[in-house]
Amino acid sequence: MSEILQKTIPYDPLAEVPLPGISPLDWADWLIVDEAYGGQMARREALLEGQRDAVYALDESGFEAACELLDKIVAQVLARDDYVREGDVVTCPDGRQVVLDRASPLVTAARLVQEDLCLLDKRGDEHVLVGAVLCFPASWMLAEKYMRPLVGIHEPVADYTDNIAKRVQRLFDGVRADRPLWRFNALWYHDPELFQPRSAFEPRRIGAGSGDGPYLRSEKQSILRLPESGAVVFSIHTFVLKREDVAGA
Known part of the structure; x- marks a missing residue:
């Protein structure tokens, strides 16, 4: 279990910011390889x-x-210095070798990086989730969100009001290929497991995000536009830290 946990986090996860809490992202900070890379991969x-x-x-x-x-x-x-490519094979920081299989591009991409990867495409007035590798969901299920628009994806999030929904849709409409964005969230959990799917129709499990658990789970969520297809990428880097490793906790 300890192999999936981080000791540090490159931002203050306890800082209070109003929703949707978006900030500019430096491209160099998009993909993170941290001390939990091997265990999470x-x-x-x-x-x-x-x-x-x-x-x-x-x-x-x-x-x-x-x-x-x-x-x-x-x-x-x-x-980076910790990835090496020879032909169609990339050796990753943990020593795994990943074949660059363009017949399965999304899975191949997800085998290279810690981030979960979601692809959204504009359909009518909204962006729709047309693809994802979601191995580390925090109380949601890919099957229930796949091919649904942004508002449907966020049901039934209590804080996701109509006003915020409109702001988020404008954000996805306006994100530029040369200016990615990011935000974060944070909840206390009793279980450090990364794979925590939960149906929107099930009550929240006791201890999951209840506020008094021994583990802090924080997602660094990045939003970027692919310049050729125009699709939007929503990537999620999951940090799980013991309470004693969280500054100010």
Whole structure:
């Protein structure tokens, strides 16, 4: 279990910011490789192997955008010293070798980085979730959100009012390819498990995000536009820290 936990977090997760809490993101800070990389990637591989239908979906309409995202991620990680490419094989910081399989672009991209990856495409007036690798959900299920628009994705989040929904949709409409954005959330959990799906129709499990647990779970959520397809990427880097490792807790 300790292998999936971080000791530090590169922002103050307890800072109070009004929703939707969006800030500009430096491209260099988009993808993070931290001390939990090996443990979290092992958990991701196990989920992709054993529960793929629960953590992966891609509509054929999102295939080209997924290929574009894979290319962007490969370029980004190869700028680091801890990824090495030889032909179509990338050796990752934990020693795993990932074949660059363009027939399965979204899964290939997700096997390179800690971030969960969601692809959204504009359909009418709203962005729709056309693909995702979601191995570390915090109390939601990919099957219930796949091919749904932003408002549907956020049901039944209590703080997601009509006003905030409109602001978020404007945000997705306006995000520029050269100016990514980010936000974060934070909740206390009793269970440090990364894979915590929950149906919107089920009551919240006692201890999950209840405010008094021994683990802080914080998601660094990045929003970026792919320049060629115009699709929006919503990526999620999950931090889980013991309470004693959280400054100010």
